[in-house]
Amino acid sequence: MVHFSDIKGFAFDLDGVITDTARFHEQAWHRTADQVGTKWDQALASSLRGISRMDSLEMILKAGHHENDYSEQEKEALADEKNHYYQQLIKKLTPNDILPGMKSFLDELKDNDYLMSVASASKNAPTILQGLGINDYFIGVVDPASLHAGKPDPEIFVKAGQLLGLQAGQIIGLEDAAAGIRSIKGAGQTALGIGPAAKTADPDLYFNDTSEVSLANIRDDLTKIEG
CATH class of the missing domain: 1.10.150.240 (Putative phosphatase; domain 2)
Known part of the structure; x- marks a missing residue:
């Protein structure tokens, strides 16, 4: 069982989690x-x-x-x-295109010294992050060209974990799609699902939308699981 105090980093899917393209x-x-x-x-x-x-x-x-x-x-x-x-x-994306609550969450993670990486299948991820003005928040972005298989294969989240330099048990992965949740679980990380599509894959943590995602809510939900 993962405890909140074990978590040191977060691996983010991009589309549907941080922004919507x-x-x-x-x-x-x-x-x-x-x-x-x-x-x-x-x-x-x-x-x-x-x-x-x-x-x-x-x-x-x-x-x-x-x-x-x-x-x-x-x-x-x-x-x-x-x-x-x-x-x-x-290229028209601006910081205003970040999904509700996610900029505050990224700021919260940065202020509390959590490490962050991006696990997106999009080759355009660096361009998108730059437009949103948040590329500096992330240690790195997984290069989709380096992957042998797409989600639900765990490879992309394994690589996102390697970018963080952390063990799987220290990482929470965020996804809005069922295939992504399966990828996170396959990588041995804690799966945080956002929205109804993610819920179908039985994530470890679940929020209805991005506005609900915060360290406090994650801590509360993990504590309930532990209890």
Whole structure:
């Protein structure tokens, strides 16, 4: 059993935990749909969440019956163009785009000498952190290119722990997705879930949204588990 006093560091997922870039992905894919002549609606937008770039493009093409209209090379060009546009959009991020309560939590961790790292599958994580004005809070960011497997494989959180230089039992990982919670647990760390999707994977600690996350609430919840 992990005690609150054992915790020395935190490994953060990025999207859905610190900020939300889903609207930028949606805006970029909407633009692609318009380009290829597929009608955009909320059902299509929802179906793309958590799906890889090329699979998302295929879904957009199929939705408009355009799956046979483009060569593989043309599809790759469309996907690259979408990503380039997305990268332009995330450059507009500011500290105001940090999710409710998370800046206060980061400040609290920094003031109490906790170590922090980022375990995000996004290759754009450094750009996002810079836009939010919080890259200096973190010892490091796991490089997705160094990973052999994605979440729920524990590798990304194992590497996030290595960046912290801590043992698994000294780390709390924060996630909003079920696959991420499984990744944290597989790495032997304490899993803190935020939101309903994370709850389905039975995290060790759970908060309804980011505004509830604080050291005091984490301490209280761990104490209840211990009791």
